[in-house]
Amino acid sequence: MHRDQSPLRARSAPELVPALHLDLDQMLDEFTRQPVVAVLRFDPDLPAVITVEFMSERGPALVWRLGRELLHRGLTAMSGSGDVRMWPMAPGERPSSWLLFESEEVNALFEVPIPPLAAWLDATYRIIPAEAEMDGLDWDGFLRELLEGPGASPE
Template identity: 35%
Template sequence: MGFPGLETKTHMMLVAGPDTTVPVPVRLYYLTTDPYAVQFTFDVSPDEVVRWTFARELLAQGMVGPAGMGDVKITPIGDNHARTRIVLESPEGLACLEGATAPLKAWLDSTYKEVPAGHESSAVDIDSLLDELLAH
């Protein structure tokens, strides 16, 4: 059974030091019911998966220029922005991932086909969200 939305799988390199990188499988998820956000997961070990949720717009901005001021920073690197660096920081630690921009961009473009930029609010079912919140 797959993820009920848009998903892509790719590999990025976890930068563990100046001369040390480790390949990690990465998955990106997008749900039209949460149209402003993307979810980003990567396996740090066979038993530990790290999940981050951040703004879809942040990912889009970070592939063409430095973006982010908080826990998530995204920067294009290399000739013609062929690679993307994603830095994730939390009280538990810091992870720096680098990978090819093309698969990230292709997947991101597909999310904009599902919910175009500027139309995110029309994809949110406020009544159902309120019903769910009030039921708890």
Template identity: 30%
Template sequence: MSSVSHSVEVRLIAVAPRIPVIPATLHYDGRDPFAVRMTFPAHAALRGQEVCWTFGRELLAEGLEQEAGEGDVRVRPYGYGRTILEFHGAEGIAVVHIVTEQLRGFLDLTRALVPPGEEHLFADIEQDLADALDDVC
């Protein structure tokens, strides 16, 4: 097995008194060992299209214990057994919270595929560079 997908439920933090529960999927591919993806369905997005955020596995792990991230994605513990994920984009900020144990379970699955500190053994740096250059040209 070279990848892991893990379905989770997140609560979208909004101004309204009711916090809607939406499905999301966490995905990890051992061929891109530093990154995780979190995908939200079209009905939960402003533009009515599926939204996918890519961020560091290490960021997610660090954010379970303490505030982490300074860019587009930020993660921090929230109360008892919850974790907040903030996604900063051009249209604004989406804030969700998720049961921390769901994230821990997902991270355990990713660590079984690629142990922390061994990502460089699985990364295809030459292919990543070629893909990046293809996007530029």
């Protein structure tokens, strides 16, 4: 999806699905890995979107919003297009997927462990199933704001 440049934070549902602190490896080059902690949050008000905060020892954290479906599909097959893609690694010692961010600002490749992410995503789908992700959205308000701009009033 996109890197969040706003100060807004996603509301989390810790009583339903606690944030997931995930140890990743960022691939700096073919042979160099840098450990990174990613904190994933699920907001039941925006169930199709997962907020991922990449914690950094050397600077501010980076916040990205990713499609829940992209993450889920990326555990078993190629998923995503454009700036964000995810796919499983070849079978090896530990089941992992690659998560790739490519944009003008960022080019980063992460190794993501599958078991903890899969279990956490399954918990989010038990709260809001995939087929119910768009239920309750204010489509009229969304389209009005999209077409008329922020703050447009209903007729």
